[in-house]
Amino acid sequence: MTLFNTHFLTELASSIRSLSIDAIDTARSGHPGLPLGCGDIFSVLYGHFLTIHPMYPNWINRDRFVLSAGHGSAGLYAALHLSGFNVSQTDIQRFRQLHSPTAGHPEYREIDGIETTTGPLGQGLATAVGMALQGKHLKATWHESIDYQVVVLAGDGCLMEGVSSEASSLAGHLKLDNLVVIYDANSICLDGPISECFTEDVAARYQAYGWHVQSIDGHDLSAIGEALGSARQHQGQPTLIIATTIIGKGSQVAGSSEAHGKPLGAVESRATKQRLGIPDSPFWVSEHVAPAMAAHHANVEAKIQDWNRRIAAAGCSLPPLASEHPQLATTLAAIESMTMPSGSATRVASHHVIQQVATLYDRLIGGSADLSCSDSTWMKGHSAMTADDFSGRNIKFGVREFAMGAMASGLALGGMYRPFCGTFLTFSDYMKNAIRLAAMMKLPVIYQLTHDSIFLGEDGPTHQPVEHLASLRSIPQLTVFRPADGEETKAAWIHALQSDGPTALVLSRQNLPETGLTQVAGALQGAYILQASPDARVVLVATGSEVALAKLVWEALTAKGISTQLVSMPCWEQFERQSRAYQTLVLGETPQLRVSIEAQSDFGWHRWIGRDGLAISVNRFGHSAPASDLATEFGFTPESIVARITEALS
């Protein structure tokens, strides 16, 4: 490690604070509290501790920094700018402006060195746990030289959120000693002092999770450096560094919630700089920063080159990205030619595909929130990752859906893995914002969401999804597949393994009859015709478990002489990507009636069936009962549907 250059780090801290103050003041928007309070922490991280280099932003063994308290973005942009990353002074000056990379909260893909999108509190920390686990797995399966640290800066808000509790408990269980969380303990939250809402003993809580806990003065540069250094050395436990800081340090509102999220204004910005000994020059940066940063980077570069040499000497080459891995094409072909079990539940069909993928494609890793024997996600013949051996590919997340979702994103970041995670569709609610963030970041996470309708049966309404398809389909950049059987499940996986964004697989608990009509190619188009009728009076559009039912309805209507087209529509998003002509072909030119059949809310369906279409749906909460009784109760029988259609036609 570089020698500890206190003078440089002091100047760097001042420069970070200077740029942050002016960025926020120029934007008239932003959060000065954290950049001022954590200027010293940013300085030690970027000027001393982190093994990162702007010329090698994707170096596989780089340290990862995650600003879980994403509202402190101004400080991060300043640190990245001063470290030579691709964020210019103009970008800093255009903080929070349209199409500037310096967004209100840090956005992945906008600037090198932003390792994940943060802002929604607690999730940065949970995502970082996934990154740390990725490091352990890489080390165990690729090369022992992988020893990057994941460093998180988290605030009181992050630590109050349940998602960070879940992730921290699991990080302790897995003894992730490549993880360091710096807790910006400024005793202030947005609505006032934390004494009014958050008085637990954080150190004791983290010790209970099995963490190593240190407490320091967050404005003491050498204490920060020592704590981080000792955390890197510490074996067998993740580290929490409780850094006591003054929020908005230097400003008149320092130490109060007023400092959190309001720009200081021109006058107070100037006064704050004065108190901090920062020259009153817009976007001032100390002249000492550049040369000392260059010296620091020279050391980092030497370390990187040394590591690269050691790897090369060991005869290793860097592993390919998951999307570029030669095993991928083989795997896709193998899925396509799989013979699927007949009449099984789609969760079982998906389980079969998972086994195939697990065998052929070593970038598939994942697990379940304690439901693997029910959501069918376990990769047989593969072990679970444990604190003693991270080479397994199954992950036991425990009953921690939200952390699982965020960790899956952390496992996907960097592009080495295509992680999956599983729970019941209803409990996707628990991790909804993690799915949203994965979609925003376009991470190829695969969600296996089973027990996808009232037809899960006896577990009842708390477990029966109703509005969840609407909820997921409405998330931008998420693809939702609800396959009808084994063939369509193969299509869903073929899509998911190639997608540049997340995919939700929505799967049945119950066995499904075969229709003999489905096909992979059609399913990949999102919707396709199972039984064509060019002059159809009725077009039936069904998904998932209702496709076999729709076929019975089609038979009954056809027998009555009502010309009917039968369509399977496993994926709205893929269907949207088709040409208007294809869409018209599938949905019929001008049928008298379009009918959707899906055992969930009809919310959203009128886009396809029109305002006067008939939606066979479940628009109320379910009941605890055997599935067959529910089919009658909710009108999901051929007789009931045929009656409703003939009534609608008359």
Added chain:
Amino acid sequence: MTLFNTHFLTELASSIRSLSIDAIDTARSGHPGLPLGCGDIFSVLYGHFLTIHPMYPNWINRDRFVLSAGHGSAGLYAALHLSGFNVSQTDIQRFRQLHSPTAGHPEYREIDGIETTTGPLGQGLATAVGMALQGKHLKATWHESIDYQVVVLAGDGCLMEGVSSEASSLAGHLKLDNLVVIYDANSICLDGPISECFTEDVAARYQAYGWHVQSIDGHDLSAIGEALGSARQHQGQPTLIIATTIIGKGSQVAGSSEAHGKPLGAVESRATKQRLGIPDSPFWVSEHVAPAMAAHHANVEAKIQDWNRRIAAAGCSLPPLASEHPQLATTLAAIESMTMPSGSATRVASHHVIQQVATLYDRLIGGSADLSCSDSTWMKGHSAMTADDFSGRNIKFGVREFAMGAMASGLALGGMYRPFCGTFLTFSDYMKNAIRLAAMMKLPVIYQLTHDSIFLGEDGPTHQPVEHLASLRSIPQLTVFRPADGEETKAAWIHALQSDGPTALVLSRQNLPETGLTQVAGALQGAYILQASPDARVVLVATGSEVALAKLVWEALTAKGISTQLVSMPCWEQFERQSRAYQTLVLGETPQLRVSIEAQSDFGWHRWIGRDGLAISVNRFGHSAPASDLATEFGFTPESIVARITEALS
């Protein structure tokens, strides 16, 4: 308290296990693990500890029991049945059958003594924290004789979930000594031993939260009784009782995850009974239970009558339910006649209504997840509830959205309060399943969800809701209001205060121009005409912040000679409840084009505007920028919208 009758409690435990085994075996569905493992705990609770009586199921000072591990429902139904609550032996025999009250997971309103719906893990515990807080507030504001205990039975899954961490931290902060959580520590979760995913020191964690922690053998009746008795006496801290149990006790699979959720089957059911000394008679109940339970209930009844006499002697009468409170009508009238600030954000408008309601109606209690100064929920002139003084009406939930949502349900249960809680609309994701459960239970919780579109501006896409209106609108039994201004905000509150289910108020961050066209009565119908045009070629339907924009579009189209009807649609659910004739009037008979204008996803809108309608919407993630720049970027300007409409017409 009743003398501890070990013989009775032993027989009661056996009877609970007997009924549970047979209920699950008959249904061929259910979770035997917990009822067998916790039979002794259920027995001590229902045969000794809980001050509850089937003849007085709504007695205000009754103890509340919450089975947070809701999958153990068979044990609860057995205990309630043996305690004489309104669940018959036939109901037990019809466990998990259609329209039986003995659903897969306990459902509020189905059986007296089920205090809340549970099943989604962790939420029962968090809801119980709300119930305990309700007890403290009642005690502080109504009468000091309120001293009920809230007793929770939670499993490993509940304790792994983040929502329970959030709630437990807050319960410790508030020193809720009327709360006891019994942790069914059986070391097993669904996917195997907890040693594989959950090895934290739970006792130390709860001590860190400020809880009193006891550890006992969960099969030792007197130890259970003593621990509960000492918890009731313990002052100044909530209590966690870690009860070591054997999951599926007595069965061949006892102590393994096999016992968790699979029926034992006929043969093994019989063998299990034999091991437990239970006679092999279907739905056997010990003859000793009824007389001893009667004796216990006589003691409880004496206690209840004594309490009632003391209250009467003190000149107190029971407080009316929130929905029957005489202050309510006054409050509704006062809201209707309020003069609202002109041109303000709807979050500010709502803030004004809150102040009015807070003054007139003492059943309004609530708070925010650390955003009160931003989501405008603070009741001025009222203090916050604190551990020293629970008479306040503001609640500082901290950055704990999910626990807040579940606690708000706990505050609503029993009907004494109409709680509200606030956060940004985007972070409704964090508490989505709590909103779902409130809707399922038809609890009149009010969610104040602000910063309701990309137009919150600089905070960027992580904070900008896009799909959230679709997500909320698709939840059954939830009413979603997105008012356009002060008048419509009044309507939203008038609805919310009378509703028999939850209401989400979706409110703008930004100031909104006045249209001078809105009115309370129209808004209460869900949608109404602002500018009529009987022969309209175009019908504009806008909500919330886009109504003023739609008016400008209406003016421009009218000036061009395009006959246009202008509609405000603050609430889809209310509009659905109107007659078809009214709906047709509002949406136009057969206009050439219907146009929705709403700065969120168009998901769901085609129900109103038809398949060929034009949706002015935001179907992608937002950007960090000033709101006016975003209006241009996303086409939310009169010019852009008029251009798209004229193009669509041609």
